[in-house]
Amino acid sequence: MKIAILGAGALGCAIGAALTEGGHETWLLDRSPEHVGTMRRGGLRVDDERGSRQVAVRATTEAQEAGVVDLVVVLVKSFHTEAAMRGARCLLGPDTLVLSLQNGLGHENVLADVVGRARVLAGKTYVGGVLRGPGHVQSGVAGKATYVGELDGARTARALAVAAAFDQAGLATIVSDNIVGTMWDKLLVNVATGALTGITGLTYGQLYDEPALKDAALSAVGEAVAVAQAAGVTLSIAAPEQAWHLAAEGLSPAFKTSMLQSLDKGSVTEIDFINGAVVRWGRRHGVPTPVNATLVACIKGIERAMADRQRGERVA
Known part of the structure; x- marks a missing residue:
């Protein structure tokens, strides 16, 4: 082919x-x-x-x-x-x-x-x-x-x-x-780790060493599961813990999420298509998504600060 x-x-x-x-x-x-x-x-x-x-x-x-x-x-x-x-x-x-x-x-x-x-x-x-x-x-x-x-x-x-x-x-x-359900399954995995590593700068190994971050991840995934269920999507991931464990399965502790890789390179992220998608679908179906909305806001703030620094460097 x-x-x-x-x-x-x-x-x-x-x-x-x-x-x-x-x-x-x-x-x-x-x-x-x-x-x-x-x-x-x-x-x-x-x-x-x-x-x-x-x-x-x-x-x-x-x-x-x-x-x-x-x-x-x-x-x-x-x-x-x-x-x-x-x-x-x-x-x-x-x-x-x-x-x-x-x-x-x-x-x-x-x-x-x-x-x-x-x-x-x-x-x-x-x-x-x-x-x-x-x-x-x-x-x-x-x-x-x-x-x-x-x-x-x-x-x-x-x-x-x-x-x-x-x-x-x-x-x-x-x-x-059930490719729509499959896409949502993968979205849950991205929701579990992407924004949190982008905000903290942590690799997979470091992220999974912090219990407080696991709690935040499970809350974000739980919101996404609720949104998918409200939208009538059939998921194969039944619980937030599954997405959390699947996210790092088979990867080196030194691996970085694509969101963190983007920020490390000084690029904007795909937050609007990941946690941002959960927020949009939540509004559409009347499901509150405060954790995901907060993660989106934090990543947007990091992107803004990064853009301001880059503009300052160009002027200097």
């Missing part, structure tokens, strides 16, 4: 490396000339449970170089989804599918507005990754499930084909007939 990874950051590189090693023609698309240039010159350095190795990948900043593909896997930051997909429409042929594996809720609707709903598959992945530098990723693929599915829950040949291609590459992938 010919596959384009739209957004070759930490997660995009982890998945892209696995697909490349699995024999698929995989293109890693990213906006960073330094990151792409490093991969083009010497390959992508992958650190994982197997050790460290260089993977010869196809990397580019220009979608035109890849050309038409069978599958576009969207992994850009949530707030870049529309612009990135509009800028990469040259990847689309008559039968090209578009699969979002992004964190949070709402990307499928954004993509459908750009490429048409008929092309769009939804998905969630528990694969982890940390970008250690240009062309260098720490990957957490082993034992991490990925889910794909049609928005209407049908088990189609095309969804099964995507799952088979991922499985072939060592990415354990399941076709879900």
Whole structure:
């Protein structure tokens, strides 16, 4: 299968490396000339449970170089989804599918507005990754499930084909007939750890050493569960404790959440699509979400302070 990874950051590189090693023609698309240039010159350095190795990948900043593909896997930051997909429409042929594996809720609707709903598959992945530098990723693929599915829950040949291609590459992938519930399950995991690590600056290991933070995480997840139930979503995660334990399962204590990685790089976060989504859905269904609203406000405050510092540095 010919596959384009739209957004070759930490997660995009982890998945892209696995697909490349699995024999698929995989293109890693990213906006960073330094990151792409490093991969083009010497390959992508992958650190994982197997050790460290260089993977010869196809990397580019220009979608035109890849050309038409069978599958576009969207992994850009949530707030870049529309612009990135509009800028990469040259990847689309008559039968090209578009699969979002992004964190949070709402990307499928954004993509459908750009490429048409008929092309769009939804998905969630528990694969982890940390970008250690240009062309260098720490990957957490082993034992991490990925889910794909049609928005209407049908088990189609095309969804099964995507799952088979991922499985072939060592990415354990399941076709879900309840992909909306699956997306909410992953949202609960992100709600459990993302904002708290962004606010505190703690790695997974440090976070799980602090009982007070666990209490806050369980409260945030509990609100999200209540919202999902009010919305009629069928969850496989029955209790907040499950989301809390699942969030760090199989990951090194030194791993950082994607939200903390964004803040470390001086970038805005995906808070609006994670805890912010819980708050929006809560308002829609009359469910109070004070813990999630507080977490959103704190992250927004950190982003504001970061932006002010960056402006001051530019002026100086």
